[in-house]
Amino acid sequence: MKRLVLTCITIGLAILLAAGPASSQRSASVDYDNSRQVRLQGIVTKIDWVNPHAYFYIEVRDAAKTVTNWAIEFGNPIDLERDGWRSSSLRIGEVVTVEGIPVRAGTRQAFAKSVTLNSTGKRLFTPAAAKRAAASSEPAPRWPDGRVRLGPPDGKKGYWAVASARSLVENGVNIPMNDEGLLVNISDAEKVAPFQPWAKALYEYRQRTLLKDDPYRRCLPPGGPRQFLMPNGFQFIEQRELDRTLVLLGGGDHNWRAIYTDGRPQGTSDEVVLTYYGSSVGHWEGDTLVVDSVGYNEKFWMSNGGLPHTEALHLVERFTRVNLNTLKYEVTVEDPRAYTRPWTGGWSMQWVPDQEIQEYFCEENAESTFREE
């Protein structure tokens, strides 16, 4: 305990691709410096096991025996419990080694990527996303009439999460980016989508400024494809008697979106009140729910990474439950004001069985973004 040391290591660009603090509402790249890593060893002095962000605090002594206090953010307690961490897993007075990402502001705060108990060498924490590998591939559950269920099998529970992509890019494009959709090489921007010149310039601006203007960071809804990239997942609520399906989001402010499957005609963006989730009508093509949406406002970013759009945005989304555990999502983006031609991208999502989406409110997050030392 007398030999507590502080070591700060700058590692290169490679860490941009590593799992970072992605489960928060904020654009973590603005707050945390993904290009650096800290390794801290210290005594736990306080634990705040609170939703949406759990923190613990450690006293760290450097080589000159100067003692400093660090705040360590280590994720959402609900996700942590899901991955086996309990509030009692760590106790005040224990000595731990933390590897994490420091904040940009220069204050003594970091986001933990790993926490190890020095007394036992036991590693308490690894990023949740890495643990949720794809499971078995039982057939997709079906309603009595044979139609695929987008929600849980009869009598069970679960929800969708863990998108296989970090951001929306055109099919066939494979470029490195971090969990928030920040490109490793800004020169790759032109490959992301067929931008109009102004839209490409705005996308690059958002990237260069590390997504600091992200509306989602200010608790505005993640409209468009982005709703299916959120770390806290989503549920389909199929109200077959009402010919509609609700999409209930686990992140943000638990927003919901209605997809009407009663055969009503789709209007045009001029005819509807412009909203974050647009006006959506759907129909089934075999085992695929096809959803046509217009009527979007411009107050949100439609994907991680800051893809621009205009009020002319028209989306055609295709949801295909390939098996119990896999939902394929494909979206065609048509917005002639922002893109030179329609383009298509997508990803798959993973079923989280036997669990419900949990309480998570953005406003709490905004209040607790940074902690006093």
Add this chain to the structure above:
Amino acid sequence: MNPGPDAIAIGSVFLDVTNWTVRIEADAKDSAGKPVHVAAEGKLEDLGSYHRKISGVWRQGGVAGDFRITRD
């Protein structure tokens, strides 16, 4: 421009994304019915915000003044 009974249709809008300047031009008639060209040139500010602004200078004939447009 000037929404209402004396509105002037905007003839062209040019955005230069290399420096985020905007030029708006229109042709109207003055009170004597004489054709007059209106041009407003400004720079986009607070680019990343939904409530971004254009600030600059407008000119109509020999008259000029400052303007600022903010998106609600």
